Amino acid sequence: MYQYNEQDQTLIEERVTQFRGQTQRFLNGELGPDEFRALRLMNGLYIQTHAPMLRVAIPYGLLASRQLRMLAKVARDYDKGYCHFTTRQNVQYNWPALERVPDLLAELATVQMHAIQTSGNCLRNTTSDHLAGVCPDELEDPRPYCEIIRQWTTLHPEFAYLPRKFKIAVSGSEQDRAAVQLHDIGVYLVRNEEGRIGFRVLAGGGLGRTPIIGQTVKPFLEKKYLLSYLEAILRVYNLLGRRDNKYKARIKILVKETGLEKFTAMVEDEWLQIRDDMLLSEERIAAMQAQFTPPAYEPTANSDTGLAQHLADDKAFAKWFKYNSVVHRVSGYRAVFVSLKAPDSPPGDITSDQLDALANLADAYSFGEVRSTHRQNLVLADVKQADLYTLWQKLDALKLATPNIGTVTDMICCPGLDFCSLANAGSIGVAREINEALDDLDYIHDIGDVKINMSGCMNGCAHQSVGHIGILGVDKKGEEWYQITLGGSSENEAAIGDRLGPSVAKHQITESITRILDVYVQHRLEEEAFLQTVKRVGLEPFREKVYANH
Amino acid sequence: MPIIKNQQILENTWTFVDDDAPLAGGDITVSVKRWTEDKPALLQHSGKVGVRLTPADNVAALGDDLPFIKLIELHFPTFSDGRTFSQARLLRSRYNYQGEIRAVGNYMTDQVFYLHRVGVDTFEFNDPKDMELALSAIKDFTVRYQASTY
Numbered sequence: 001m002y003q004y005n006e007q008d009q010t011l012i013e014e015r016v017t018q019f020r021g022q023t024q025r026f027l028n029g030e031l032g033p034d035e036f037r038a039l040r041l042m043n044g045l046y047i048q049t050h051a052p053m054l055r056v057a058i059p060y061g062l063l064a065s066r067q068l069r070m071l072a073k074v075a076r077d078y079d080k081g082y083c084h085f086t087t088r089q090n091v092q093y094n095w096p097a098l099e100r101v102p103d104l105l106a107e108l109a110t111v112q113m114h115a116i117q118t119s120g121n122c123l124r125n126t127t128s129d130h131l132a133g134v135c136p137d138e139l140e141d142p143r144p145y146c147e148i149i150r151q152w153t154t155l156h157p158e159f160a161y162l163p164r165k166f167k168i169a170v171s172g173s174e175q176d177r178a179a180v181q182l183h184d185i186g187v188y189l190v191r192n193e194e195g196r197i198g199f200r201v202l203a204g205g206g207l208g209r210t211p212i213i214g215q216t217v218k219p220f221l222e223k224k225y226l227l228s229y230l231e232a233i234l235r236v237y238n239l240l241g242r243r244d245n246k247y248k249a250r251i252k253i254l255v256k257e258t259g260l261e262k263f264t265a266m267v268e269d270e271w272l273q274i275r276d277d278m279l280l281s282e283e284r285i286a287a288m289q290a291q292f293t294p295p296a297y298e299p300t301a302n303s304d305t306g307l308a309q310h311l312a313d314d315k316a317f318a319k320w321f322k323y324n325s326v327v328h329r330v331s332g333y334r335a336v337f338v339s340l341k342a343p344d345s346p347p348g349d350i351t352s353d354q355l356d357a358l359a360n361l362a363d364a365y366s367f368g369e370v371r372s373t374h375r376q377n378l379v380l381a382d383v384k385q386a387d388l389y390t391l392w393q394k395l396d397a398l399k400l401a402t403p404n405i406g407t408v409t410d411m412i413c414c415p416g417l418d419f420c421s422l423a424n425a426g427s428i429g430v431a432r433e434i435n436e437a438l439d440d441l442d443y444i445h446d447i448g449d450v451k452i453n454m455s456g457c458m459n460g461c462a463h464q465s466v467g468h469i470g471i472l473g474v475d476k477k478g479e480e481w482y483q484i485t486l487g488g489s490s491e492n493e494a495a496i497g498d499r500l501g502p503s504v505a506k507h508q509i510t511e512s513i514t515r516i517l518d519v520y521v522q523h524r525l526e527e528e529a530f531l532q533t534v535k536r537v538g539l540e541p542f543r544e545k546v547y548a549n550h
Numbered sequence: 551m552p553i554i555k556n557q558q559i560l561e562n563t564w565t566f567v568d569d570d571a572p573l574a575g576g577d578i579t580v581s582v583k584r585w586t587e588d589k590p591a592l593l594q595h596s597g598k599v600g601v602r603l604t605p606a607d608n609v610a611a612l613g614d615d616l617p618f619i620k621l622i623e624l625h626f627p628t629f630s631d632g633r634t635f636s637q638a639r640l641l642r643s644r645y646n647y648q649g650e651i652r653a654v655g656n657y658m659t660d661q662v663f664y665l666h667r668v669g670v671d672t673f674e675f676n677d678p679k680d681m682e683l684a685l686s687a688i689k690d691f692t693v694r695y696q697a698s699t700y
Contacts, residue, residue: 007693151695157667161632
């Protein structure tokens, strides 16, 4: 993975010094709350219901074991011994004290970590495929480009005060695992007719109150133009994006109101004037690719016979293997999902002890690296098949082996009313209730691929609008109600879910979900996944059942 | 009111003239509207003449007039209006503007590092205390990722 050079390290240390000064001025009353708000947000710091919330950047979801240990230490020393992984591969702490945040950031900086631009109206963390570099369906590893973008976006002087937040995702594989089409800018590595690899660039995607799927602005962009094209889009957006209404300030609204054709023409016009001045050289790309070389895989890893025996002997292991590990491009290796969706734990949460233990497992079994996924789980990407059984036992002992990846209990969930000052309704409690109702693993596995996404308010941090089943918390005269959508997807066939009907009360939400699953089971054709059934039969059968006694 | 120029605190010699006010003597700045409408008179002005841009003003509209404009003030109605940064960048890199670019209005000392990088070379603040802060903040970072000539 990318290792900081002296310049990278200096930058994050100077950022800590800068933020220390800003925090001190705020505490001394020399910096107003509005001003400090903008500055602290650009260091990931929110003021929440109970305490500040700090979001730490995990560039494209890649973590070294020593960074994992630091996250554990920070959770222990500055928080309540746990932290929360987000849908943008970052990590959040819910209880740090404001005056200690500069010290916290200084500790993070010792392991090449920071909270720069993890919030605020600026260029956010670049996200990517959590299976980058190891999945068989990849055209090219997207991470070198992610790092190039990370550097370009970090403290970009022109684009630090955008109309609204701005998110970029990059994917290099056939299957989109990074929700690329739902980003302000989405970048796919593609091959053109001449066989050359470049980028397809999308713009104007985004979730939140008005979810919109991104549209292609550049079907094929040569690699050398990556940064100039991004800069052109950003400049057009910075100058023309709406600033009069924060709910209409995202680039998706600019693209929609301007029209794709006109927007694209403006970007092209800008780009043609700058593209030759900021070329990305082949040497720069090659040097970055050299930072992401594959680890030293054992050539004989596939000669192992123990795995087949364990799979035959141990049903529980076989289940975990099926749901929580996926094929690797190198024979004899698997990528392993570490489930942060244990039934009794808030989705995406992990304790300090678990983090420390996982760091040790990463060192022992996966070349010292861990990835975070946009569905709030972790991945050990390079595990030898001969090690899988032992690893499973160890993960199981840590409660990190719930065999539910890609199933109905692998829910995306925001912190909700329990932590967040924006939320209208609780989400963690509802997630737990749904989990309790779906406690039969065989049933869950039979149901198969159903993605439930639940947000506690319409800001949509948990991407409810693209959940196969989306749940949105709303406030009705001080009571928590929940609106359900069906048919959303953030994958290749990205789609915004349709509203099922009127929102349901808190005591009805779990039953509504189980009824939806019943309707699916009743209507599905052989091998038909939930999303396909919803598309085929439409919402009516689900509506009838959910609102039967309302 | 003093300004920061070349890392030093200097006395400001410029006056902004409102659209409906008579032209003052000495060095003056006017709005884009006034510049466009009164150009002949302004070119005869005894002192130097500059133009004050709001974030909504299109830099391209000044086009051929730039050699006659000795100072461009970029006015922040609020610190969060980031169009100013693109205006400065375009003035320097696209239109090759060689004169002075000054940040005025409601912005933060914490923004001078970025402003300086996009080509703003002088800074006006309402509060003298901000002057010392800004002198230090302009040097907040010794490293940078993006190519920039400033």
